[in-house]
Each structure stands twice: as structure tokens, then as C-alpha cells.
């Protein structure tokens with residue numbers, strides 16, 4: 001048992017692990033950006049399935065709260081600083097590269113330092129973490145790398161140069177990890193949500209309103225959901241369910257894939 005961590009099993013005779021059909025007892029997971037939104041939902045779902053979970057986030061209070069709630073271990077690090085990645089555990093079976101940030105601005109006004117920060121957090125840190133954890137996965141003949149990409153890993157939108165660039169790069173990284181991991185029982189996949197009901201999107205609604213010169217309600221109906229056939233935001237728990245499925249017993253042949261969770265956006 002890793003100090004400071006419990007098995008993450010929920011109380012009760014069977015917990016939700018049996019209900020989800022995924023038993024991760026004995027597995028260790030590391031989830032970045034696990035203090036909020038999708039990452040928190042993933043950490044919670046993985047812990048409920050029996051995994052020990054490393055909760056990684058730069059927001060100390062959020063990381064500690066989530067770790068305490070799920071019986072995991074908090075790591076307060078800024079993933080933009082490459083040297084901090086070396087402080088994180090390497091002996092993990094499941095890596096969820098989720099931490100991310102958004103900045104909305106026309107390309108000609110996009111701040112270069114913001115662009116660079118987004119690549120560090122959403123491309124360079126996942127690269128370093130895969131590089132760091134893949135040897136353990138390979139040695140044990142099993143591993144699951146799940147990269148939280150986006151519909152914007154597959155499509156572009158105006159005013160999102162930093163984000164679209166980073167997510168497309170993450171797609172490529174995920175595929176290389178899939179090819180290199182396959183001989184050792186390690187899969188690597190992306191999940192590609194549309195707009196998820198999280199603080200990141202709540203902040204974005206205000207930013208998009210300013211960029212497009214429209215009000216917040218119009219941003220949701222005319223911008224965020226304009227390309228989605230399903231006219232609602234997706235919930236973080238729905239994304240976590242797909243991540244959990246990728247860590248389950250029936251997905252050894254699913255690798256190098258990008259799974260749209262986008263209400264039909266990229267189908268249209």
C-alpha cells in the first residue's frame with residue numbers, strides 16, 4: 001500500500017466497481033488536473049472501481065479535497081514546470097492526461113506566452129508523463145494511457161489557436177504511445193468530449209461572449225452547441241465512464257483511437 005492511500009473502494013459490500021463491470025483492485029492510477037471537472041470525475045470513478053489514485057493538480061485545496069474524498073494521494077504540482085513531473089510517481093498502471101486550460105482570442109492577438117504555456121501543460125507534460133510511466137506498464141505487461149483530448153483535437157474553431165494546436169498534438173502523441181505500447185499490453189487512446197459542464201467551460205462562456213460580442217445565453221446555443229446534434233452539455237461523469245471503460249476488461253484491442261463524446265458534432 002502506498003503511504004497515505006487507501007484502496008479507494010467505496011463503502012458497501014459491492015461498491016460501484018461491480019456495477020460498472022470494471023475491477024481495478026490492485027491497480028494504481030495517476031490523474032492530472034484531478035482537482036476539478038473531468039479529472040475529478042475520472043479520479044472518483046477509478047477509485048470507485050478499486051484503483052489507488054494519485055490526484056495531481058496545481059490547485060492545492062482542490063487536490064487535497066478530492067484525494068481525501070476518494071482515499072487517494074494528492075500531489076500539488078504545476079505541470080507547466082517540466083522538472084516537477086520528475087517528482088511524480090513512475091509506478092502507475094493507468095495514466096490519465098487530463099490537465100488543461102483554455103484561452104480564447106483571435107490568432108493575431110493570441111498572446112505568445114499563453115500559447116506556449118498551453119503546449120507545455122497539454123502536450124509536453126503528457127509526453128513527459130508517458131515517458132516516465134511507460135517503463136512500469138511495459139514491465140508489468142499491462143497499462144492504460146487515456147488522454148483527455150477534445151472535439152478540438154479533431155476539428156478547429158475560431159479564436160482557439162493554442163487549444164486546437166495542443167489537442168491535435170496530443171492526438172499524435174497518443175497514437176505513438178499506442179504503437180510503442182501494443183507489444184507490451186499497453187493501450188493509449190484519446191477521449192474527445194464536446195462541451196462539458198465544468199468550470200473551464202463556465203469561464204469560456206464569458207470569454208466567448210466577449211470575443212464574439214454576444215451574450216452568454218447566445219454563446220451556449222449559437223456557439224457551443226451549434227455543431228452538436230445533442231443540444232445539451234455533457235456531464236463530467238459521462239466522460240469518466242468512457243475513461244473507466246477504456247481501463248476495463250474488454251478494451252485490449254482498442255488502441256490508438258479517438259473516441260468522440262461530442263453529441264454528434266464531428267459526425268455532422
Ligand code: NAD
Pocket residue numbers: 032033034035036037038039056057058059062077078079080098099100101121148149150151192193194195196197198199200201
Ligand atoms: P477544469 O478547469 O474544471 O479543470 C482543469 C484542472 O486542471 C484544474 O483543476 C486545474 O487546476 C488543473 N490544471 C490546469 N493547469 C495545470 C497545471 N499547469 N498543472 C497542474 N494542474 C493544472 O477543466 P475541465 O473542463 O475539467 O478540463 C479537463 C480537460 O478536459 C482539459 O484538458 C480540457 O481541455 C478537456 N476538455 C474539456 C472540455 C470541456 O468542455 N470542459 C471539453 C473537451 C475537453
